Amino acid sequence: MKRPRLATDLDLAPGIAALALFGVLAAVFLTASFDAPAGFEAGLSVMDGIGYALFDLVEQSPLVTEGFLFAFLAIAVVLDAALDGALLLAKREGGDES
Amino acid sequence: MIETQWYLLLSAAVFSIGLFGILVRDNALLYLMSVELMLNAANINLVAFSLQHGNLTGQVFALFGMALAAAEVAIGLGIILVLYRNFETIDVTVPTTMRW
């Protein structure tokens, strides 16, 4: 196996659109004025907060972490569905699941 | 604290790199990788604003986005497999039957 080389046989002309988009976005972001970031309290652990929420002990942490719970559940369902979809697409005619 | 603009600039850069890959690459697998890059750029943006507003909702959304990116890759690979079966190649410029 050869080591990876930089691809030089590509047609790079359409890439200019991507560079143009970067230029426009950079111009917008750098000239925008934001308020000072209001970060989180120092020393708080998000992971602890998620754990407390999992065990229905929300009062133990000042962070609002119930959103994560829903995310976990939804992700589980979606990934399961995606797995089945991939298997379906990959199945050959009369073949077996691999 | 790092100011929010820099996070946004990073996100724009990663997005543009991903977009560059979409516009230039002709290998379907590298195409998918570029799409992943774009999704991750969006995640960076979300987390940056979560810090700026002090609200965890942005991070939840970013988590969701990552999971969806993974699911999408799974399906995308399946599609590339079918593409290979029908066109004998994974060059994205070859399947052009849905045209005028």
Added chain:
Amino acid sequence: MTGIYDFVPVIALLPLVSFVVALFAGKYLPKKGALAGIAATGGSLVLSLVVALTVATGKTAGYNETLYTFLEAKGAAPFSLELGVLVDPLSALMLVIVSLISFLVHVFSLGYMNDEGETGLPRYYAGLGLFSFSMLAFVFASNILMAFMFFELVGLCSYLLIGFWFREAGPPSAAKKAFLVTRFGDYFFLVGVVAIFATFGTGAFAGSESFPHLAEQALHGEHAVNTFLGLGEQAWFTVIGLLVLGGVMGKSAQFPFHTWLPDAMEGPTPVSALIHAATMVAAGVFLVARMYGFYALSPTALGVIAFVGGFTALFAATMGIVKQELKQVLAYSTISQYGYMMLALGGGGYVAAVFHLTTHAVFKALLFLGAGSVIIAMHHNENMWDMGGLKDRMPVTYWTFLAGSLALAGIFPFAGFWSKDEVLYETLIHGLGESPLLLGGYAMGLLAVAFTGFYTFRMVFLTFHGKPRTEVAEDPEPVRWNVKGPLVALGVLATTLGAINMVPIKKLTGAHIDYLHQFLDAGPEAFLTNVHHYGELLENPAFAGYGAADIGTSGLLISAGLSLGLALAGAGLAYRLYNVPEPVEHTDRLGRVKTLLMHNYYQDEFQVWLATGLTVPLANVANTFDQGIIDGVVDGISSASRLAGRGVRRIQTGVVRNYAALLTLGLVLLVAFFGVTGGWF
């Protein structure tokens, strides 16, 4: 009997019923629809006589009602399109004439068509029935739109009947020519009808809301009408009158629309008698008489009518003197006599024109039916040079034909003398009054009298006198009562009909025997269609401004003597040349003039050239313009859009990368645009 007016539409509907019967049940009937036609026209005749009697003597001497309104708008600009019935002395008289001639022609057809074993008779009787319906409805039409509708319908019936023997080459061509030439005139008539409605909002003929009365008020300044083309009121009314005159000239075969009538002789002779002698060609003259209150307002229109009439009278009479076929002479005679009626109308002699219309209907139908009898006897050979000596072999036909010829030539005391003399007298006194143009018409009419006498008696002598020139003439086929009966009836009328309006005797003795004049004056005042109303309009200097010169009784006698003398001179010349045992073609002595007359002054060739040499190239140019430019523009638009579509669809290359590139480009431009306009930078 006021209730009788409710039955006036029945007069026209009875022949319509006979049309339907002949069309659908004709082939099962013994006489193929003739008896239905005879019954229907007989019924119409009886009803018409009753109506005429009511108009003449009754207290309610007229009827002007609307039967059906298509469209009506009241208010500031009133407008109405309707079907209605108008019964006044003029239309009552014409109803009697039309139904009488139609009845006699139906009886005659039993002999001419049924007894000769013709085929297709249900179609023939259906055509006659439809024609009678249309003509009668035209006569009692109360407004000009309805008159136009039935005017066209009689033209259609004429086409159908001329082309009755359509399997030969001549009749369909003649039918087409008749239809096209009259249609050409009717085009102007239609424009005139639209102009009347646009100007006055109504087309009614009689009453205070009729368009002649509104026109009269407009010229007095009492009523506002729309005029067009920037013309003043009297000029615009003249234009309308001339437009309607187009249709009149086409239908009544005046120059230059006369070319169809001689060719129309290809139809059966009873059809010629009914349509092309007595009734359909009278429709044009009747229309002018109906609208006389309108024409009397415009001296220019009257002058044109008089001049065209006088010219046609002379023009057709010159062509009649060289014809060899019996019906052709009669056709040119018809054209000439209608010229006299137009001359009378233009010259201000309304009663004279109506009188001549009546007598002409009688004697011309008589002459045509007599010709039909001769044609049956000669086994359908019409050439007069193959006849001769028929007077001993066909006495009834001969004597009735002679009566008709004396009336046509205008010999005292037959009907034609009184009417033609009155036409010329009225034109003369109005011409000497203040209109010298009418004197030209008078001169032409007077000259035509000589020609008329000549060709009429040439016809009589060649056909009936001398020795028979062929075997068929020696032993002609006998004709039956159904031919001789109508001939006798019409012969009696031709002899005696002059008595209804003997104006010279009235002027000499003062006796009130001008019955026709009194009859035409007997309508209700409110209709404004009476003779004395027309007389007032004619003499009013704001309108026609005709003055009647007074030439006294000596002038009257001189004028009558002049026309009688010329007629006798023409007849006398024919007597000397043709009343010999073996006549020769004396007209050959005219040489090249005869060729010109035989070719009808090349009018037919001229009209064909107008169509093929002038109209067809213009039509081709218009066609090229339409196909090239107008179709080209429309096709061009469609090909432009198809071409553009074919170009633009190449964006769909099917390569995903290209789509992504376009998306990105669009996004960049959009964000940049919003950034600049939103002040983000």
